[in-house]
Amino acid sequence: MIIKVTTASLRQIKWHEFASRFLLGGAITAIAGLIAKKFGPELGGLFLAYPAIFPCSATLVEKHERQKKERLGLHGVVRGKNAASVDSAGAAMGSIGLMIFAVLVWRLIEGHNSWTVLGGAGVSWFAVSFLLWRIRKIVR
Amino acid sequence: MVSAFAALGDLFKPKSFAGLFGAAPSVALASLALVLGKEGRSYAAIEARSMVAGAVALFVYASWVSWLMMRRKLPALRATLLSIPLWFATAFGLWYVWLGRAR
Numbered sequence: 001m002i003i004k005v006t007t008a009s010l011r012q013i014k015w016h017e018f019a020s021r022f023l024l025g026g027a028i029t030a031i032a033g034l035i036a037k038k039f040g041p042e043l044g045g046l047f048l049a050y051p052a053i054f055p056c057s058a059t060l061v062e063k064h065e066r067q068k069k070e071r072l073g074l075h076g077v078v079r080g081k082n083a084a085s086v087d088s089a090g091a092a093m094g095s096i097g098l099m100i101f102a103v104l105v106w107r108l109i110e111g112h113n114s115w116t117v118l119g120g121a122g123v124s125w126f127a128v129s130f131l132l133w134r135i136r137k138i139v140r
Numbered sequence: 141m142v143s144a145f146a147a148l149g150d151l152f153k154p155k156s157f158a159g160l161f162g163a164a165p166s167v168a169l170a171s172l173a174l175v176l177g178k179e180g181r182s183y184a185a186i187e188a189r190s191m192v193a194g195a196v197a198l199f200v201y202a203s204w205v206s207w208l209m210m211r212r213k214l215p216a217l218r219a220t221l222l223s224i225p226l227w228f229a230t231a232f233g234l235w236y237v238w239l240g241r242a243r
Binding site for chain 2: 003004005006007013018021025028029032033036040041042043044045046047048049050051052053054055057058059061062078080081082083084085086087088089090091092093094095096097098099101102103105106109110114118121122125126129130133136137
């Protein structure tokens with residue numbers, strides 16, 4: 001399976017769709033901070049993995065896939081749902097990478113350079129997620 | 141940062157690979173960077189420990205949403221929004237069992 005970079009899907013996205021994700025992302029970052037301030041970091045930390053823009057992104061994937069089919073004169077409802085489902089399955093694999101990210105930050109940040117730990121944990125998130133994605137592709 | 145990761149996901153094909161970016165540590169990186177400057181490393185470490193429970197909940201949530209759309213053919217908006225309570229139940233349940241009792 002070859003990974004392709006394409007700007008076609010970016011061109012499909014309207015400005016208000018970008019704006020909604022920008023606002024939701026900013027809002028959940030602020031809410032996580034407020035919860036941590038009011039109830040402590042033990043509770044606030046949960047929201048660092050809240051699916052803030054997930055509904056928005058899945059809806060966009062479904063809509064764009066459906067529109068792509070409809071432009072060809074086909075019925076794209078099922079295709080749209082399937083594409084959003086596959087996208088969500090990818091997010092499930094990414095969330096295992098996110099667990100590794102959190103464990104690394106939790107265990108290492110107090111004894112090492114903070115920015116190195118955050119950077120390394122970010123790289124680890126991608127490496128673990130990518131590896132799981134490859135394994136799933138090979139196994140299927 | 142959250143929007144940047146979302147846009148990055150839009151750039152890639154196939155969809156299963158692009159989906160990885162739906163669970164990118166975007167909110168975490170933005171929040172932890174802010175927290176490190178204001179509250180220090182110990183505070184960030186405590187947040188990250190709780191985040192493990194949140195990430196497990198995200199795995200359960202994303203897998204369930206994927207199943208609902210593929211097998212039950214639910215529209216994306218309905219599947220994702222109706223499943224939000226599952227994230228809360230899993231995250232808070234784990235938090236209570238793992239961290240709440242330890243306090």
